[in-house]
Structures are given as C-alpha cells and as structure tokens.
Amino acid sequence: MFQNPTVGSLGWFARHEFNLSWRDFVRMMSAGKPGREKAVILFLAIAVLITHAIAYMLLTSEAGFIDTGSKSILLTISGCIALTFSLMMSQAMELVTRTFYSRSDLDLVLSSPTNEKRVFAVRIGAIAVATSMLPMLLFGSVINTLAIFDTPSWLAGYLLIFGFGSLATAMSLAIAVLMFKTLGAKKTRLATQIIAAIVGAGFIIGVQIAAIVSLDSVSRVSFFQSDMMLEISPGLESMIWLPARAATGEVFALVQTLFICLFILGSAILLFAPRFGEYVIEAAGIGQTAKIEKSGSMKFRQRSVRSALIFKEWKLLLRDHWLISQSLMQILYLVPPAFMLWRGFGSAETISGVALPILVMAAGQLAGGLAWLAISGEDAPQLVQTAPVPKGMIIRAKVEAVLGAIGILVFPILLLIAFMDLMAMVIAALGIAAATISATMIQLWFRSQANRASFRRRQTSSKVATFSEAFSSIMWAGATGLVAAGYWVVAPVLIALALLVLWIARSFRPEQDF
Amino acid sequence: MEFALKVTDLVKTFDRPAVNNLSFNVRAGEFYALLGPNGAGKTTSLRMVAGLLRQDHGSIEVFGANTLHDPVAVKQMVAWVPDEPMIYDRLTPLEYLEFVAGLWGIDASQAQRNAHDLLDWLRLAPHANERCEGFSKGMRQKVALAGALVHEPKLIILDEPLTGLDAGSARLVKDVLLSRVEQGCSVIMTTHILEVAERMAERIGVIASGKLIAEGTLDELRQAGGRGDQSLEEIFLQLVGDETLVEAEAA
Numbered sequence: 001m002f003q004n005p006t007v008g009s010l011g012w013f014a015r016h017e018f019n020l021s022w023r024d025f026v027r028m029m030s031a032g033k034p035g036r037e038k039a040v041i042l043f044l045a046i047a048v049l050i051t052h053a054i055a056y057m058l059l060t061s062e063a064g065f066i067d068t069g070s071k072s073i074l075l076t077i078s079g080c081i082a083l084t085f086s087l088m089m090s091q092a093m094e095l096v097t098r099t100f101y102s103r104s105d106l107d108l109v110l111s112s113p114t115n116e117k118r119v120f121a122v123r124i125g126a127i128a129v130a131t132s133m134l135p136m137l138l139f140g141s142v143i144n145t146l147a148i149f150d151t152p153s154w155l156a157g158y159l160l161i162f163g164f165g166s167l168a169t170a171m172s173l174a175i176a177v178l179m180f181k182t183l184g185a186k187k188t189r190l191a192t193q194i195i196a197a198i199v200g201a202g203f204i205i206g207v208q209i210a211a212i213v214s215l216d217s218v219s220r221v222s223f224f225q226s227d228m229m230l231e232i233s234p235g236l237e238s239m240i241w242l243p244a245r246a247a248t249g250e251v252f253a254l255v256q257t258l259f260i261c262l263f264i265l266g267s268a269i270l271l272f273a274p275r276f277g278e279y280v281i282e283a284a285g286i287g288q289t290a291k292i293e294k295s296g297s298m299k300f301r302q303r304s305v306r307s308a309l310i311f312k313e314w315k316l317l318l319r320d321h322w323l324i325s326q327s328l329m330q331i332l333y334l335v336p337p338a339f340m341l342w343r344g345f346g347s348a349e350t351i352s353g354v355a356l357p358i359l360v361m362a363a364g365q366l367a368g369g370l371a372w373l374a375i376s377g378e379d380a381p382q383l384v385q386t387a388p389v390p391k392g393m394i395i396r397a398k399v400e401a402v403l404g405a406i407g408i409l410v411f412p413i414l415l416l417i418a419f420m421d422l423m424a425m426v427i428a429a430l431g432i433a434a435a436t437i438s439a440t441m442i443q444l445w446f447r448s449q450a451n452r453a454s455f456r457r458r459q460t461s462s463k464v465a466t467f468s469e470a471f472s473s474i475m476w477a478g479a480t481g482l483v484a485a486g487y488w489v490v491a492p493v494l495i496a497l498a499l500l501v502l503w504i505a506r507s508f509r510p511e512q513d514f
Numbered sequence: 515m516e517f518a519l520k521v522t523d524l525v526k527t528f529d530r531p532a533v534n535n536l537s538f539n540v541r542a543g544e545f546y547a548l549l550g551p552n553g554a555g556k557t558t559s560l561r562m563v564a565g566l567l568r569q570d571h572g573s574i575e576v577f578g579a580n581t582l583h584d585p586v587a588v589k590q591m592v593a594w595v596p597d598e599p600m601i602y603d604r605l606t607p608l609e610y611l612e613f614v615a616g617l618w619g620i621d622a623s624q625a626q627r628n629a630h631d632l633l634d635w636l637r638l639a640p641h642a643n644e645r646c647e648g649f650s651k652g653m654r655q656k657v658a659l660a661g662a663l664v665h666e667p668k669l670i671i672l673d674e675p676l677t678g679l680d681a682g683s684a685r686l687v688k689d690v691l692l693s694r695v696e697q698g699c700s701v702i703m704t705t706h707i708l709e710v711a712e713r714m715a716e717r718i719g720v721i722a723s724g725k726l727i728a729e730g731t732l733d734e735l736r737q738a739g740g741r742g743d744q745s746l747e748e749i750f751l752q753l754v755g756d757e758t759l760v761e762a763e764a765a
Contacts, residue, residue, distance in 0.1 A: 291645040293606050298643065300612045300626040308616025312602070319604040319645075380600035383661065386564050387617035388589035 008114055013122040021126060043463070051141035059145055075233055077244040083204055084135050085164050090200030092131045092165070092172035097192045099123055100176065100283045110277055120276035121269050124169060128265060132165030153249025160246050160254065163261035170261075170268035177272055177279070185282045194325045305389050309397035310404065313374050317405070323373065323455060356428045356484050357477035359413060364435030364473030367406050369455070371443035374398040377452040399440050406436050424484050431480030438472040438502055445509035468505035472498050516542040517575070518669045518700030524559060524572035526724075532558045534724035536572070540669070545695045546702045547715035551754050555724035556704040560671050563702075564594035576669055590618065593662035597674035599654040603647040607638055607657045610646065611664045618665035625664060632660040636686055652683035659687060663694065670694065672703040676710060688714060712746040722754045 005011030026040070109119050136158060146154035175195070179188040234240055245253035303311065317323060375398055378384060384394055410432055418425035446465035475498035482491040519540040526533040533555040540546040550556050561567045563574055565585050574581040576588045601610055608629060615625030633639045636656040641649070646657060655675065662670060670691070676684045691701055692714065705711055711718055712732060720728040720735075728735060732746060739749045 300622040302622040
C-alpha cells in the first residue's frame with residue numbers, strides 16, 4: 001500500500017510534476033484530441049514491434065558485433081554515446097531555458113509560502129528524466145534485442161542513458177546560469193536556444209565532415225570503425241572507454257560512470273536550485289524594453305494583397321531569430337553534402353549519390369517547417385480570414401512566400417552544381433521543387449491554428465502529416481538521386497510512391513473550417 | 515430604412531445548438547449592443563457575420579450583400595475586433611496598419627493618413643515604430659482597433675472589446691467608436707459591461723440559448739419589463755436570470 005507523500009515534501013512535488021508531464025505526454029501523442037489514448041497505445045505498440053524487428057535484423061547481420069572486448073566495438077559504442085550526448089545536451093538546454101522563461105505555474109509557486117528550493121530541485125530532476133526519455137526510446141529496441149539474444153547485462157544501457165541525461169542537465173544548467181550572469185536575462189534565452197540547436201546538430205555534422213575527409217563517406221559508423229580511428233584511439237585499459245564498458249553491462253564501469261554523472265547532477269541541484277527562483281524572477285522582468293524598428297515616419301507602400309502577404313511572412317520570419325535558428329537547423333545538415341561537393345568537385349558519383357538526395361531532402365523538410373509557420377502559425381488568422389480577399393489567393397500567397405524563401409536558400413547551391421554539371425542542376429531543381437511543393441501541400445491539408453512558439457512541437461499535431469512529409473521528401477530525394485545517376489527505369493517507382501504518399505495524406509486530411 | 519446588418523433565422527449547431535433561429539437587424543449608422551449570458555451564442559453569431567464561421571441555416575446580409583453569396587463584398591465593408599487582439603508581435607503598429615491596408619486594398623497614401631490619425635487619437639503615436647511584442651493588453655487592443663478602422667469600414671463588429679482595458683484606454687476606445695457612429699458608421703458590439711451598453715447603444719438585443727429574447731431601446735426594454743426606473747442590469751437579470759442560474763448549476 002502506497003502512502004501519500006507529505007504535502008510540500010520532495011515526493012509530493014515529484015508526484016505533481018509527474019502528473020503534469022504524463023498528461024502533457026498524452027496530450028502531445030493524441031494531438032490534444034480526447035478518446036485517442038487507445039489509438040496512441042496501439043500505435044506505440046506497433047512502433048515498438050517494428051523497431052525491435054529492425055534492431056534484430058541489423059544486429060544479427062553484423063557478425064561479431066557483440067564481441068564487447070574489441071576496440072572497434074568500444075569505439076563504435078563510444079561514438080554513439082557521444083552523438084547521443086550531443087542531442088541530450090541540446091534537449092536539456094532547451095528544457096532548462098524553457099523552465100527559466102515559461103511562466104505557467106511559476107507565479108503560483110513563487111507567490112506561495114512553499115519551499116521553492118524543493119520545487120526547483122524536483123524540476124531539475126524532471127529535466128534529467130525528460131532528457132533521458134528520447135534516447136531510451138531510440139535505443140530501447142537495440143538494448144532489449146541485445147539483452148534478449150546476447151546477455152541481460154546490456155540492460156545497463158538504460159541506466160547509462162539516465163546517467164548521461166543527468167550529466168547533460170547539470171551541464172546545461174551551468175551553461176544557462178553562466179550565460180544569465182554574463183549576457184543577462186534577455187539575451188540568454190535566444191543565445192541558449194541557438195547554442196542548443198548548434199550543439200544538437202554540430203557534433204553529428206562534425207563527425208560526418210571528419211568521415212568525408214578521412215573516408216570519402218558520410219557514414220558515421222564507418223568513421224568510428226575506421227583504421228585511422230582505431231590507430232589514434234587509446235588502448236583498451238584507458239578510462240575513456242568507461243562509458244562504453246558501462247553500456248555493455250560491466251558493473252564496475254557502470255557504477256563509476258553513474259556515480260560521476262549523478263554526483264555532478266546532485267551538485268548542480270544543490271548549487272543552483274536555491275537561486276533558481278531569482279533567475280525566474282529576473283527572466284520575468286524582460287520583454288518590457290521596446291524594440292524600435294525605424295525612427296521617423298514610415299512611408300506606406302502600395303502593395304497588392306499577394307505581395308503584402310508575402311512581405312509580411314518574410315518580415316516576421318526574419319525578425320524571429322529563434323525561428324530562424326530552428327529552421328536553419330535543417331540547413332546545417334546541408335553542410336556535409338556541400339563539403340563533399342567541394343571536395344569531389346565535378347565527380348558525378350558524389351553529386352548523384354549523396355549531394356542531390358540530401359539537398360532535396362533538406363529542402364523538403366525546410367519547406368514543411370516554413371509552410372507550417374506561414375499557414376498554421378499565422379498570428380492573426382481572424383484578421384486574414386476577415387479580409388476581403390478570396391481564400392485561395394491568401395493560400396497561394398502564403399505558398400509563394402514559402403517557395404520563394406526556399407528558392408533563395410537553395411539558389412547558390414544549385415548554381416554551384418550547375419558549374420559542375422548542368423543536367424544535375426536541372427534534376428536537382430526539379431527534385432527540390434517536387435519535395436518543396438509536396439511538403440507545402442501536406443502542411444496545407446493538415447493546417448490547424450497554432451502558436452508560432454510551438455514550432456518545435458508541430459510534428460505532434462498530426463502524425464499523418466509528419467510521416468507523409470518525411471516519406472514524400474525521402475521518395476523525392478531517392479528519385480532525384482536515381483535520375484541523376486542514370487537509373488531512369490527505377491526512378492518512376494519512387495516517384496509513384498511519392499505521389500501515393502501524397503494521395504494517402506490528402507485522403508486523410510481533416511475537414512477545414514469555413 | 516437601410517439596414518447595415520440583417521440577420522434572419524440564423525442557426526448554428528456544434529455539439530448542441532449554439533444559435534437557434536436568431537433574427538435581428540442593425541440599422542445604418544446605429545450603435546447596437548448584443549447582450550447575453552456566457553454561452554448564449556453572441557460570439558458565434560458575430561463570427562458568422564464576420565465570415566469566420568458558416569451558418570447551418572439562415573441568412574446574413576450586410577448592406578444588402580449576402581455573406582455566403584458575396585463574401586468578398588461583405589468583408590470589404592466589415593471590420594472584426596475580437597476580445598483577444600489579433601496582431602503580429604514582431605511588427606510595429608505602423609507596419610501592422612500598412613499590412614491591413616494592403617489586405618483591404620486601400621490606397622497607400624490614404625492608409626498612411628488614416629493610420630497616423632488613428633494612432634494619434636488612440637495615443638499610440640509615441641509607440642508607432644516599436645514592435646508590438648512588449649505592448650500591454652490595452653495597447654494591443656488599441657492597435658487591433660486601429661487596424662479595424664484604418665480601412666474605413668461601414669460596419670464594425672466588436673466582441674467584448676473592453677475586456678481587460680484600464681479606464682483610460684476603455685474611454686478612448688468608446689470615444690473612437692462613438693465618433694465613427696457620428697460619421698455614419700454602424701457598430702454592433704457584445705459586452706458584459708452593461709453600463710457601457712446602457713450609455714452607448716441606441717438599441718440593445720438580448721439573447722439567451724441562441725435566441726433573441728428581447729430587443730429595443732433602453733426605454734422600450736424598461737417598458738417591457740413593466741417598470742420605468744429599472745437599470746439595464748436589472749432588466750438583463752430579469753430577462754436572463756434563470757438562464758444564468760441554470761448555467762451556474764450546470765457548471
């Protein structure tokens with residue numbers, strides 16, 4: 001029989017925090033629609049089965065993978081841990097910043113006679129748990145498969161993930177507080193979010209570029225297993241392998257790693273929780289300073305409805321640095337193929353096999369994000385809807401704003417490709433156009449009024465939209481690569497699949513309001 | 515008599531009937547207040563007039579133009595001001611007004627003159643070039659009102675426009691609306707502040723459960739209530755008192 005925790009105790013706050021997080025998770029998974037819990041559970045169950053099947057196939061096809069004593073495997077596991085940790089850091093920084101700046105129940109907490117240190121201690125702990133959840137879901141299938149078919153000691157991976165989630169939280173907290181002290185409350189928010197975005201993508205991209213330089217490949221696994229890495233990495237007795245050994249279930253390594261990570265998190269809680277309230281209060285005081293755009297009188301320009309809408313969309317986007325950083329995150333992934341293009345200047349294989357598909361994929365994803373902002377993230381939907389303009393014209397103008405922005409961004413890369421291979425440029429342009437239009441159409445079919453600030457959670461509003469957007473981009477990317485490589489016969493299959501995805505998405509589109 | 519707005523047998527049903535055979539008219543150049551308890555169907559009715567919702571049944575005409583047959587012509591004449599101001603945080607008031615003028619296809623120089631006049635009148639001129647992101651609720655509502663007026667609408671629809679405004683801002687908004695009515699503009703407004711309806715509206719309509727249950731000038735409503743010295747609050751509670759109690763019990 002469980003006893004209810006004492007009111008105001010750590011356990012009481014933890015239970016409150018857990019309830020809020022659980023409801024938030026269910027709302028996110030069910031897109032806020034009641035009665036979908038069963039569908040969500042079914043979806044998760046199917047996803048778990050599929051991911052486990054994939055993990056099983058991958059692991060059994062890799063002969064010798066489970067030889068945990070080999071340096072190559074330790075190197076690969078260490079690389080995976082480092083990649084995951086960079087993502088965890090990114091997420092933890094985002095969550096810490098959100099806790100500083102989001103008001104939600106903080107007014108209630110700070111104005112109550114409760115011990116606020118306990119609240120913030122629990123909240124920091126909750127960030128560590130939340131940060132660990134995604135990697136646990138991502139690697140859960142691999143860990144479980146290894147635990148079932150090799151040895152149960154692989155289950156230590158879950159503990160290790162939580163350990164690194166705690167470490168990421170502690171480090172993110174320290175970075176946020178340091179920035180708070182040096183940059184001030186106003187600049188910290190944007191700076192931390194941009195750093196979080198760069199940290200999230202930076203390490204992955206860095207490893208990819210290193211792989212390109214050393215192996216002429218974008219494969220991160222090949223890089224970690226390369227002879228060069230094996231040569232420069234220290235011997236098996238080195239402490240650097242401690243996390244990798246912990247992941248394989250070596251008890252001593254696991255205890256050591258967990259102790260270090262949790263000790264650092266505990267220190268961070270002891271150090272920062274008592275002052276958390278001060279930071280929150282300081283953060284609440286920002287936003288009062290007016291940002292002046294122009295001095296003197298602004299001259300109104302005569303614009304058509306179309307250009308007024310396009311101009312407005314671009315202006316709003318350019319003025320929102322956070323949105324720019326989030327949107328351009330996807331552009332960062334273009335850096336490795338661009339780098340590869342530069343290295344393999346003129347090589348047809350490099351262009352068709354790697355650069356064009358990634359370019360098309362990135363353009364499709366970017367278009368999806370921008371289309372969401374322009375269509376669903378409209379700040380004044382009622383103003384636009386009550387304007388004396390046919391609905392179709394508004395939609396067309398918004399679509400043009402998205403396509404124009406993509407055009408401006410990809411033009412320099414297309415120009416670079418044109419210098420190498422004019423035909424490849426034409427194929428890339430067609431692929432980009434197809435992926436961009438597809439992603440925009442999907443966002444149009446699944447539009448739903450939302451706050452621009454929830455840009456990062458846009459994927460949760462409709463699973464059909466999210467998956468169809470990703471699949472159509474992948475299909476167009478694949479088709480572009482095949483056409484560029486001269487496989488004209490196979491390419492139509494992928495084009496047909498892309499169109500099928502669009503048709504399915506369209507048939508699932510919800511009924512739109514008047 | 516010319517009607518600015520003619521609503522006939524309007525029906526809208528969501529999970530339950532929100533608007534149920536509602537009919538009323540607003541005369542050209544009239545200030546009309548639409549009152550009713552929470553959930554009576556006021557906002558739903560006005561959203562249908564503004565073209566934000568499609569009715570299940572019935573018709574809406576604005577200066578003779580039907581909202582379903584000729585929505586663009588209707589929208590050209592109408593301005594909609596909701597209770598929550600709909601503005602862009604990252605635009606300045608002047609940029610916002612330029613955008614609104616662009617949507618309504620107003621001549622740029624005329625729009626600029628209107629914009630400056632409105633910002634002066636609403637005492638927003640010192641903030642004309644500041645982004646709206648740091649504005650208070652009152653300032654945001656005034657920017658939204660300026661946006662509604664910059665294209666010189668013939669019918670202004672306001673849904674609780676004074677909610678959350680301080681006394682000074684509320685006074686400014688009321689003055690601007692009255693001056694527009696003096697210039698021949700028609701206004702229909704919902705409000706829970708009955709003193710505002712009492713002082714400003716020429717005619718008042720009271721709806722409950724999606725139906726019009728009383729309509730007329732304040733004097734006409736008093737006469738219908740049987741006493742000549744009643745305040746609008748007393749008349750309102752007499753008309754919808756049971757409705758409010760039922761709602762409270764249901765809640």
